[in-house]
Amino acid sequence: EDKVVQSPLSLVVHEGDTVTLNCSYEVTNFRSLLWYKQEKKAPTFLFMLTSSGIEKKSGRLSSILDKKELFSILNITATQTGDSAVYLCAVEGDDKIIFGKGTRLHILP
Amino acid sequence: GAGVSQSPSNKVTEKGKDVELRCDPISGHTALYWYRQRLGQGLEFLIYFQGNSAPDKSGLPSDRFSAERTGESVSTLTIQRTQQEDSAVYLCASSLYYKQPQHFGDGTRLSIL
Structure with a gap:
């Protein structure tokens, strides 16, 4: 059965810390993996990963995909309350898009 | 429009009633997702939908759920x-296009009493 598992489910750190969020998957005919940030309502797009080992970076956020081990990580450095x-x-597969349950991140000031 | 627009933003209804949820995608976007x-x-x-065609309906939870899309424009999700x-x-x-990064609307919060 296709599935996407994120860990940890929740995380509380102090401002300035670095965090690593994990996503592992089992999907038939993998096409791409995407990360989104959801604050109150609409998720906003962060990264789309299709190739192994190529880091995508945007400011303090970065992400990388390992298609052999079937996982991705999202790193956030120097975290801020925002x-x-x-x-x-x-994860996108055969005419199917499967979301994980998410990691709830809380940054303490 | 500037973003994906959904209406209503909130809907409270009694058990057994039918509801219709509306989505206006970003202009020019060919793919639409519910x-x-x-x-x-999660x-x-x-x-x-790719255009007005829905290649895979297997994600709909039951036959009470249906969705339509007019051309590459508005879509409605109906729950009977x-x-x-x-x-x-x-x-x-x-x-x-399908499999490009998605832009989300703010959602419709549906509450069934």
Whole structure:
């Protein structure tokens, strides 16, 4: 059965810390993996990963995909209170998009 | 429009009633997606449209759920004979083409009494 598993489910750190969020998957005919940030309502797109080993970076956020081990990580360095959100991982396969349950990240000032 | 627009933003209805949720995608986006998000859960994929065609309807939870799309424009998600288990936020997203990054609307919060 296709599935996407994110860990940890929740995480509380202090401002300035670095965090690593994990996403592992089992999906038929993998096409891409995407990360989204969901604050109050609409998830906003962060990264789309299709190739192994190529890091994508945007400011303090970066992500990398390992298609052999079937996982991705999302790193956030020098965290700020504005990074508090639910981070969603989604994997696209055969006419199917599966989201994980998300990691709820809370940054303490 | 500037973003994906969903209406209504909130809907409270009695069990057994039919509801219709509307999504206006970003202009020019050919792909449109519907998701359900129950409280504290991740997004559950329901259906996507490429143009007005829905290649895979297997994500719809039951035959009480149906969706339509007019051309590459508005989509409606209809839930017939609503049940309490249908209570959730229903999110719509669109992308320029299928499998491109999606832009989400703010969702419709549906509460079944």
